[in-house]
Structures are given as structure tokens and as C-alpha cells.
Amino acid sequence: MNQIQELMEKRKLAWEGAKAFVEAKKDKDGLMSDEDAKTYSEMEKKVANFTKEIERMQSMENMEREMAKPMSEPLTSQPMQAENNNDKPKKTGRASNEYKEGVLQALRSNFRQVSNVLQEGVDAAGGYLVPDEYDKRLIDGLTSENIMRSLGTTITTSGEHKINIAGNKPAASWIEEGGELSFGDATFDQILLDAHKLHVAIKITDELLYDNAFNLESYIIDQFAKALSNAEEDAFLNGDGVGKPLGIFAETGGGQVAVTTNTQSSITGDELINLVYALKRPYRKNAKFIMNDQTIALLRKLKDNNGAYLWQPAVQAGEPDRLYGYPVYTSEYVPAVAAGKPVIAFGDFSYYNIGDRGVRSFDQLRELFAGNGMVGFLAKERVDGKLVLPEAVQILKMKASAAAS
Numbered sequence: 001m002n003q004i005q006e007l008m009e010k011r012k013l014a015w016e017g018a019k020a021f022v023e024a025k026k027d028k029d030g031l032m033s034d035e036d037a038k039t040y041s042e043m044e045k046k047v048a049n050f051t052k053e054i055e056r057m058q059s060m061e062n063m064e065r066e067m068a069k070p071m072s073e074p075l076t077s078q079p080m081q082a083e084n085n086n087d088k089p090k091k092t093g094r095a096s097n098e099y100k101e102g103v104l105q106a107l108r109s110n111f112r113q114v115s116n117v118l119q120e121g122v123d124a125a126g127g128y129l130v131p132d133e134y135d136k137r138l139i140d141g142l143t144s145e146n147i148m149r150s151l152g153t154t155i156t157t158s159g160e161h162k163i164n165i166a167g168n169k170p171a172a173s174w175i176e177e178g179g180e181l182s183f184g185d186a187t188f189d190q191i192l193l194d195a196h197k198l199h200v201a202i203k204i205t206d207e208l209l210y211d212n213a214f215n216l217e218s219y220i221i222d223q224f225a226k227a228l229s230n231a232e233e234d235a236f237l238n239g240d241g242v243g244k245p246l247g248i249f250a251e252t253g254g255g256q257v258a259v260t261t262n263t264q265s266s267i268t269g270d271e272l273i274n275l276v277y278a279l280k281r282p283y284r285k286n287a288k289f290i291m292n293d294q295t296i297a298l299l300r301k302l303k304d305n306n307g308a309y310l311w312q313p314a315v316q317a318g319e320p321d322r323l324y325g326y327p328v329y330t331s332e333y334v335p336a337v338a339a340g341k342p343v344i345a346f347g348d349f350s351y352y353n354i355g356d357r358g359v360r361s362f363d364q365l366r367e368l369f370a371g372n373g374m375v376g377f378l379a380k381e382r383v384d385g386k387l388v389l390p391e392a393v394q395i396l397k398m399k400a401s402a403a404a405s
Helices: 004-027 034-068 095-109 115-121 134-147 147-149 216-238 269-278 293-299
Strands: 153-157 161-166 186-193 197-207 256-260 286-292 327-330 342-347 351-366 374-385 393-397
Touching: 004 034, 004 161, 134 216, 147 216, 147 286, 147 351, 147 374, 153 374, 197 216, 197 269, 256 269, 269 393, 293 327
Parallel strands: 153 351, 256 393, 286 327
Antiparallel strands: 161 186, 197 374, 286 342, 342 393, 351 374
16 A cells, blocks of 8 residues: 555544544534534544645655656657658647646546646636547447437537428429419428536545546546436436426427327237337338337237237347337336326437537536545536427327326
């Protein structure tokens, strides 16, 4: 164990001792005597001194590493075959290695060491914009974890994004030779993609934060991707559009309810067939099912008249199972089978548009975990989502309870 880790362990023990002292010395009113309060202040001061010493030693370590760097780059290629670095455009801003290293240093020091290069990436709320490489890895993580990002259409916006949609459909008519042509006026509706703020927090122990052998950047990116994707997926499916995206299952602005079951707790093969053919033929070319795992447990037991299961398990690893030939995707955020609930969406989900506004940012979560050996970090993004053509997604809904009807 190195000196920094030893000091961290001593600080942790000192803090635990201080907390235990407070609990032991409180009277029936939850108060301490002046003498005990003075003793606790000394214990708290000792914890603060440990923290200062840890920060000083970490700063010395960083300085030692900096001083140990070679003064010039070694020759790694033959002189005649050396690459002309002047031909390559130098990465600047959030794409530069300096910016990425600056963000990592800020994270490892709990934002006590913030280099000047980060000032070009400060967001309006005081956080630091994510380096380009981190943002790409976050997006990859979001896409793999969030089914709506993999099935929907993602648009990067810098402001409000308006999508024009035909309000009426073109009509054709037969005319006689020499007859007059008549054209109806085309009308357009607009869908507005705004930007709703999503904040997620993760926590990490002091020991891991300051352990140089621990891959901090991969851990943080992975944890933030999971937290963001969970919140996004829930909103893209169930959001009501108030301070969050408008989801597929929203009563207003979501998919169209095409089928309501005859019972409150079961789904028949005929009702699934009705759902499939409620979707217009052009949308069925790219159609998929989305449902909860509990719903799948019901559907896997359905059989046709010959006793064969309607469910078609995937024949290749990584491929989705199929129902009536269409891929089936699952999400824990789709409502489970219950009276009056929408439980299955079937359609072309590429008509669900996701608008990413600007760049994600990192910040320190200062108050929440102070003093308990944990450090909190905050990730922020601005995103919206809407189904631009409700007829592209059809919904199966369970029969409502007698009281609801």
C-alpha cells in the first residue's frame, strides 16, 4: 500500500470515529455538550488535515510524472520514411488530446485541478463539455443499451428543429382526353423537436478515484451510458412530453391504439393478427414489435390450429426472436399486462425522431456525498424525442377494468 492509500485509509477511520463519537455523545435532545463539540471539531480538523496532505502528495506525484517525461520525442521511424505531420490537421478544442487529458485530470482530482485548456469547453451551467472521443463512446453506449436509439432516427440539432409533415395525402383522378387538370392544395403540419435537460449522477470511492491503475474514464463512460440510456428509453416509450420527450405509448401524440383485447389479462393470436394488419402496408416493410418480457411470457405459449407455437426463436446469436415473421424487441419500461394498459407497439420506429441538442457535459456533484468517502459526478445532456407519424406505430391495449369503463 503506498503512502497516499495509507493516508486515505487513516482519513476514513478518523471520519468513522468522528461520526461514532457524535452518536455516542448526543443527549436525549440530540445535542452535544460544549466540551464534546470542541472534541468533535478537533476530530473534524484532523480529517481535513488528512485531505490536505493527500492532495499535496497527489500534486507532488503529478509533478514527478511531468518532470520524468523525456525532453524530446524518440526517433521511431526511418528518416526517409517519416510521416509529414504537417500534412495532418492538428486536432483542436474538444477533439484534442490536451482537452481529453485535462478532463481526465479534473475527474481524478475531483475538479480541484482544472487546466486552462478546459475553459473553451465550459457549458452554461458551469460543467465541462465532454471530449469528442468520450462523446462518441457515450453515444455508442447509448445506442447499444437503448432500443429506441437503435430503432429510431437520431438528429443532432443546435436549436429547435422543425420537421414538416404532409397534412394531407396526394389524390389521383381520371380525366377525359382534353379535360382540365385539378390540383388540391397541399397542407403541412410541423413537429417541433425541442431540448429537455436530463441529469444523471454516479458515485465512486475516493480510493478508486485516486488509483492510477484504475481505468477511470472507461468506468465513468460506461456508468453514465447505462444511466442515461435507462432514463432515455423510459421517456422515449412512456414520456408525456412535459419536461421530457413524448413517448411511443403516450395517449396523445404517441402511436395509434388499433386493438383492445377482450380480456384484462390475456392476448389472443387473432388480436395480434389484427394489430399487424392495422398497420398500413408501407410501414410493415420495416415493422417490429416492442413489448415487456412479461408479455412475451404470455405470447410464447400461443399456438396455431396445428399446435405449432406462433413464436419463432432466433436462429442466429444476436438476432431478435420473431412473431408472425416480424422482429421482437423487449424493454423493461414497456407496461406489463394489466387492465387498461398499452402493452405492445408494432410499427416502423424509424419515424420516432430523437433530437440531440449540443454536446454532453461532466460536472462534480459537490454536496451529496461530501464527507463519506465517496465522490459524485454529474452528466448532463439535452434531448427530445417524438413520433412524427402516429400512424406508423399501432398499439395493442388491454381491456380496461369494469370500474374504469
